[in-house]
Amino acid sequence: MSENPLKIMYFSPVASDHAHDEIFADMARDNKLPGTEVHVTSLPASEGNFSHIEFRSYEAMVTRGIIRAARQAAREGFDGFVIGCFYDTALHDAREVSGEMIVTAPxxxxxxxxxxxxxxxxxxxxxxxxxxxxxxxxxxxxxxxxxxxxxxxxxxxxxxxxxxxxxxxxxxxxxxxxxxxxxxxxxxxxxxxxxxxxxxxxxxxxxxxxxxSIAALKRAEYAAILKRQCGLVPSRKWSCEAPPEHEMASIGGFDQGEAFGSRVVVAASGESTIRNAA
Known part of the structure; x- marks a missing residue:
């Protein structure tokens, strides 16, 4: 396997809250494998001040933010992306636009x-x-x-x-x-x-x-290992087909603005730092 650390993003589809982010950073630190780097991120305030998405109408509002976050994570070279809600909000939608990155949900x-x-x-x-x-x-x-x-x-x-x-x-x-x-x-x-x-x-x-939350993190980590070691790259054919890039660019909204409201990075060593805090 590559000497580069596995990179997993745990994305909470709620607005940035440092206490909330630290809960999941601690979870990642306690449960990740040595050599895995985990970025805990949240929805930017521009997408709405959500503290939960218990309602379907809230889910509909944050779906765009999840898609944008998944696209940005794939661009940054993440091996896996976790959508941190048990509704598995926008799981299939995010997979469409995630390239070769693994996408999982709780x-x-x-x-x-x-x-x-x-x-x-x-x-x-x-x-x-x-x-x-x-x-x-x-x-x-x-x-x-x-x-x-x-x-x-x-x-x-x-x-x-x-x-x-x-x-x-x-x-x-x-x-x-x-x-x-x-x-x-x-x-x-x-x-x-x-x-x-x-x-x-x-x-x-x-x-x-x-x-x-642990289950989703570990499934993403395991799938990323399988991709690296066994060549099991996600399919983007048939029902998983991605939209054409030129259409997304023409429509707009897929890539504009900040994708994340905050970011806590749990390094492969276990140390954590805050970046791009909102």
Whole structure:
């Protein structure tokens, strides 16, 4: 494999917030392989001051920013690009314009990992509102037959990190229902902001608990290794066909302006620096 470090970008489709960015920089530092460089980035303020994208209308608004970020990451030579939302927002759209760069997202990555650990898994989500859309995403990825159910804890995206003891209590309660009543053999945390709770839940519930932000990062990292070592380059044929560059240039909006609102770089050594902070 090349002596150059693997480069993975973890892109949060919300506006820059340094506390938010540092949560995911810490996640990357704790879980990446030695020799992998991770850039944690966010949506620029020019795309809207989003603190979450729980609503489909919010998702629609940030899709352009995700596409622009994916194009810029590919230009910068990143091996992998992670869309940091469990809705897997704009996953297929970003892949179209990403060239030979790997593009992953949390729901798809988590379900793939869960399917290698167990025959049946449950997903703990923040609010009932999310279930309809997430059910469709799990179905699209081909894992509906493995799903024991969705278990909501009535916490919004921005609330998971406010009171850790209360969040953990609710997650354990939902997890017990999934495992003891619906016989789930593994659990997925259905929001990237549930980062940091998987190990204690796994200890308490006795089943593997998958953190979706870690899952997406590791799937991107693994796919990037396969691309380098085994020549498994993403296809851009048929349904993955990219739009013609001349059409995108004529339409406008794909490349203009800043693609990122902030950037925390976790170097291959594990040290981190802030660049281009908004």
């Amino acid at each position: 729901c798809q990555s988590s379900c793939e990992i869960a399917s290698t650990l167990a025959n049946r898994f449950g997903v703990i989500v923040g609010r009932r509102k999310w279930v309809h859309q997430m059910s469709a995403t799990v179905r699209e990825h081909g894992h509906e037959h493995r799903l024991s159910g969705f278990y909501h804890v009535e916490l919004g995206v921005t609330e998971f990190q406010q009171d850790h003891a209360e969040t953990e209590r609710r997650l354990i309660e939902a997890g017990r229902k999934a495992v003891e009543e619906d016989f789930a053999e593994a659990l997925i945390l259905g929001c990237t902001m549930e980062v940091g709770f998987n190990r204690e839940l796994g200890r308490q519930l006795g089943v593997p608990v998958i953190d979706p």
